[in-house]
Amino acid sequence: MQYNRLALYGLLGIAALMVLSPVFIMVSTSLKSMDEIRNGSIFTLPADPGFAAWGKAWFGDCAKTLGDKCGGLSSSFLTSVKIVIPALALSVGLGAITGYALAVWKMKGANLMFAALLVGMFIPPQVTLYPLIIMIRELGIFGSIGGLILVHVIWGIAFTTMMFRNFFKTVPQDLLKAARIDGAGFWRLFWHVMLPLSLPILGVAMILQFTYIWNDFLLGLTFGGRSGQPMTVALNNLVGSQFGEKEYNVDMAATMLTALPTLAVYLLSGRLFVRGIAAGAVKG
Amino acid sequence: MNGVELCNVTKAYAGLTVMENINLEIADGDFLVLLGPSGCGKSTLLNMIAGLEPATGGAIHINGRDVTDLEPDERDIAMVFQSYALYPTMSVRKNIGFGLKMRGMPKDEIEQKVAEVGDLLQIGPLLDRKPSQLSGGQQQRVAIGRALVREPSVFLFDEPLSNLDAKLRADMRIELKRLHERLGRTIVYVTHDQIEAMTLATRVVVLDRGAVQQADTPENVYRRPANRFVASFVGAPTMNFIDGKLMQSGDDIVFDSGAGALPLVDVPVGARDLIGRSLTLGARPEHLLFDPAGIASRVLLAEPTGPDQYVRLAVAGSELTARIGPEQPFKSGTDARILIDGARMSLFEPQNGQAITLG
Numbered sequence: 001m002q003y004n005r006l007a008l009y010g011l012l013g014i015a016a017l018m019v020l021s022p023v024f025i026m027v028s029t030s031l032k033s034m035d036e037i038r039n040g041s042i043f044t045l046p047a048d049p050g051f052a053a054w055g056k057a058w059f060g061d062c063a064k065t066l067g068d069k070c071g072g073l074s075s076s077f078l079t080s081v082k083i084v085i086p087a088l089a090l091s092v093g094l095g096a097i098t099g100y101a102l103a104v105w106k107m108k109g110a111n112l113m114f115a116a117l118l119v120g121m122f123i124p125p126q127v128t129l130y131p132l133i134i135m136i137r138e139l140g141i142f143g144s145i146g147g148l149i150l151v152h153v154i155w156g157i158a159f160t161t162m163m164f165r166n167f168f169k170t171v172p173q174d175l176l177k178a179a180r181i182d183g184a185g186f187w188r189l190f191w192h193v194m195l196p197l198s199l200p201i202l203g204v205a206m207i208l209q210f211t212y213i214w215n216d217f218l219l220g221l222t223f224g225g226r227s228g229q230p231m232t233v234a235l236n237n238l239v240g241s242q243f244g245e246k247e248y249n250v251d252m253a254a255t256m257l258t259a260l261p262t263l264a265v266y267l268l269s270g271r272l273f274v275r276g277i278a279a280g281a282v283k284g
Numbered sequence: 285m286n287g288v289e290l291c292n293v294t295k296a297y298a299g300l301t302v303m304e305n306i307n308l309e310i311a312d313g314d315f316l317v318l319l320g321p322s323g324c325g326k327s328t329l330l331n332m333i334a335g336l337e338p339a340t341g342g343a344i345h346i347n348g349r350d351v352t353d354l355e356p357d358e359r360d361i362a363m364v365f366q367s368y369a370l371y372p373t374m375s376v377r378k379n380i381g382f383g384l385k386m387r388g389m390p391k392d393e394i395e396q397k398v399a400e401v402g403d404l405l406q407i408g409p410l411l412d413r414k415p416s417q418l419s420g421g422q423q424q425r426v427a428i429g430r431a432l433v434r435e436p437s438v439f440l441f442d443e444p445l446s447n448l449d450a451k452l453r454a455d456m457r458i459e460l461k462r463l464h465e466r467l468g469r470t471i472v473y474v475t476h477d478q479i480e481a482m483t484l485a486t487r488v489v490v491l492d493r494g495a496v497q498q499a500d501t502p503e504n505v506y507r508r509p510a511n512r513f514v515a516s517f518v519g520a521p522t523m524n525f526i527d528g529k530l531m532q533s534g535d536d537i538v539f540d541s542g543a544g545a546l547p548l549v550d551v552p553v554g555a556r557d558l559i560g561r562s563l564t565l566g567a568r569p570e571h572l573l574f575d576p577a578g579i580a581s582r583v584l585l586a587e588p589t590g591p592d593q594y595v596r597l598a599v600a601g602s603e604l605t606a607r608i609g610p611e612q613p614f615k616s617g618t619d620a621r622i623l624i625d626g627a628r629m630s631l632f633e634p635q636n637g638q639a640i641t642l643g
Contacts, residue, residue: 172369174365174366174367174368174369175369175371177331177334177336177356177363177365177369178363178365178369178370178371178430179371179382180336180355180356180357181334181362181363181383182357182382182383182430183356183357183383183386183387184382184386188386192371192382196373197372197373
């Protein structure tokens with residue numbers, strides 16, 4: 001019993017170390033000066049920690065870039081926010097409604113529709129990239145934030161629909177009958193009864209969708225154009241296109257900044273997330 | 285006509301007819317119980333009255349209005365479910381008021397009606413709780429309140445007491461009966477529990493395999509069952525059935541099972557016409573009488589229940605159950621003499637199980 005315990009905690013410790021060591025290296029490097037990075041090991045703690053690199057990553061370094069932009073991440077952060085908020089609201093909101101319709105209202109072809117959605121979920125985005133580009137171009141919104149949002153909604157809706165549909169399928173029939181007798185139709189049943197019931201799932205769907213959209217690189221790069229570059233794309237540009245010496249501390253700080261919103265969402269909503277998954281959200 | 289009327293109601297699923305030509309008239313103020321085993325169609329029938337399931341054919345009238353094609357909320361009905369079906373995210377107050385809110389009733393009026401119903405059902409102190417904070421009995425009270433507040437002309441109950449424990453069920457039964465006597469509204473009540481049917485109903489409709497077997501007062505369903513199914517479904521312990529013939533034996537009439545002659549007392553005059561015909565005799569356990577003039581039988585088992593004892597007997601080639609008071613305990617393996625109360629026996633056609641009415 002004792003040894004089992006020891007082995008268990010040992011393994012867990014090793015796993016934690018493996019996951020956390022890159023994070024440690026990133027944080028510690030971002031707090032170092034370039035001199036220290038050049039002369040020391042990546043595992044040593046910063047001798048004189050400072051946030052200069054973080055500032056540089058956020059605001060940019062105007063001495064180094066050409067033109068009027070300084071190359072910081074602050075402007076693309078705003079772009080990411082502008083993309084995430086509508087894309088999140090639309091993909092989760094529409095997914096809740098379609099999932100509800102598929103689960104509760106008996107329509108002809110509902111199962112076929114659901115099967116098609118599932119297939120849609122399992123197709124890799126790369127496959128549909130080119131047809132999507134053509135579609136978005138035909139709509140005249142290629143290379144804009146609007147176009148990128150639409151693509152995110154298209155991609156997210158299959159997943160959110162499945163989540164909500166599977167949850168709403170577990171709602172007892174008697175409850176739906178009671179609501180019908182009380183006179184609640186399609187929208188009022190959804191708004192007053194089903195949506196309040198689905199709060200845990202709503203939370204999970206929002207967290208997952210937020211993570212997907214915020215972390216997306218491919219779609220942002222393809223559809224965003226110049227005006228709609230999300231933070232991930234800007235990070236790539238920052239890390240890949242500097243002149244002269246590679247500023248590891250700035251790169252690390254920029255990466256941390258880009259990852260921070262998702263991290264914050266997970267930390268703040270961790271409990272809700274686990275509860276939602278336990279409620280049977282991601283089964284099926 | 286006021287009340288509920290079903291005319292030739294038919295239900296089919298994907299071409300398979302499960303109920304055919306159901307005709308029922310439920311008078312205004314009746315407490316009608318739909319009684320039957322699982323799968324007999326009683327809940328389907330109730331759902332069709334509610335409008336939750338469409339009828340495949342026929343017409344349904346409520347208070348003289350054809351509601352066959354109306355939505356549930358347009359039918360002037362309210363329903364109480366076995367699982368209570370309270371909205372989990374709403375407080376008791378909101379649960380009860382939800383139907384009124386959907387109808388667009390002003391807030392203060394809803395508040396007042398909810399308070400009235402809360403007083404009537406003594407759930408006033410619970411109004412601000414969530415359903416998950418209530419016991420099963422309290423939840424069912426709230427569900428009844430949700431139906432009452434709408435003041436519908438017909439209440440529909442779908443096995444409302446089945447999820448409660450025995451004591452609570454008995455209490456709620458009494459309350460439901462009081463409520464019906466007080467409000468005088470029409471109630472259609474589905475159950476598989478014959479005690480509920482007998483105690484609550486003004487009229488019982490026994491269903492089996494999608495067809496009405498008998499629709500009558502509880503007394504008549506018990507005393508004069510229309511066929512063998514009703515006779516065996518209603519009553520516990522179940523009715524004894526013996527195949528054989530009525531025979532003349534001196535001045536008396538006996539029932540000859542082929543393995544022995546069971547003496548009958550107080551046989552109705554009309555039974556003489558049936559002498560010699562093949563019949564099935566039905567006798568309830570309380571209509572087997574222990575009497576020195578009876579036929580010899582052997583006690584197989586005695587089950588004391590408290591107020592009664594059920595005595596299992598081997599007699600004339602059959603095993604019968606008799607019911608008698610607990611004063612004189614019976615022992616397995618002893619002998620006893622029984623005869624059958626001919627005035628209260630039932631006779632059935634052996635082929636189709638239909639009851640034979642004695643003239």
